[in-house]
Amino acid sequence: MIRFIEDCDPTAFEMLKLLYPHSGNAFIIGITGSPGAGKSTLIDALILEFRKLDIKVAVIAVDPTSPISGGAILGDRLRMQRHATDEKVFIRSMASRGQKGGLSRATKDAAVVLDAMGYEIIIIETVGAGQGEFDITSLAHSIGIVNIPGTGDGIQTVKAGILETGDVFIVNKSDKPDADELVHHLIMMINMRKASKTNWTAKVLKTIARDGTGVKELADTFLSHFDFMKKNGLIDRKRKELEHLYFHSLLKDLTLEKLLLFMKDSEDCKKAEKKIRSRELDPLSAAELMVNKMTVFQSNNKET
């Protein structure tokens, strides 16, 4: 099923429509951070903690697609193989297939499937990137950001970007020098945030994923964030918000696909291409001309 989604197989869309009403129960955790920060190893240790509580866990691990060959090596799972035969753990690797923001579009759909399958916690691991990875905020209920000591001074923590969105900050490899300094900077950054709407104060935790130090506390923190959201009705609000985003991104994708399909084969498009080749027309004017010519937009213009 997830395979159909990745391949944009039309049957996937129909199947998703059937599954969607059964989703909406899982707690979705997003884990992001720079390459080599230890995201996969940390998730491996987190699975272990959640399994101790008999929670069914699914992981979607996204790795980059090569922009050159279109291929990918999906190696996140390598760190989690000890859970491979646990029937209550489902791990799926996905290639980003050229989507920006570190998450493939299929990730959301895959999360719907796993949610409908009854996995209670879904962990989404983004490609190792960092500052620009906003997509995860439109997918997950709780965002964990994995940091490692020695990667920059305090100013890195106050720059804009993904750090603004974190609910839980993890200082991994905290046995390395400067871990405390990083913790300090992160706490300072959190204190400087405007009082957030949700009133959940982001937490900072030290972990050593390799030996599991601090991971129990991390699992507890995610669970208490979930509890907090449930108690305040925030989780419903969040789910509605994400649903709204999902609808709009689908709307955008479907419209674009249909329109492009229609335009690409049109006579106008062929003419425009020819004119661009012969230098009669520049690409900017040509694109503008074509869009303006479309009847949908013309009727819109009249109304306004």
Place this chain on the structure above:
Amino acid sequence: METTNKIRVLIAKPGLDGHDKGAKIVALALRDAGMEVIYSGLHQTLDQIIQTATEESVDVIGLSIMSGAHLPISEKLIDMMREKGLADIRLVVGGVIPHQDIPKLKEMGVAEMFPGGTSFEDIITSINNLFE
């Protein structure tokens, strides 16, 4: 919608031998050929391989075996694949494979054999051919 079908390959090393350089290099070559490679690492049990192949919905399982146990491992895995309804996944085996064993593997149902010395080009072409 435009479909974007890519060949997904699971590369796994069953058993006890610890030589994974070959498996990694092959993984890289397949990536460069535009495939999606799930690299599951060393010391995989057959149960792990089966479960991983299911969760990852792969088209191909590639085993790298240097221990000499390619015959019993392949036989067992193929049995398990049939049992679990994974019979449409193709199994390919590389590593230290003596030439006299190739017909035996073929008979078992191994789709392709890549003994040491097979070129990347041959590996890629053979895998692509499985899906044409």
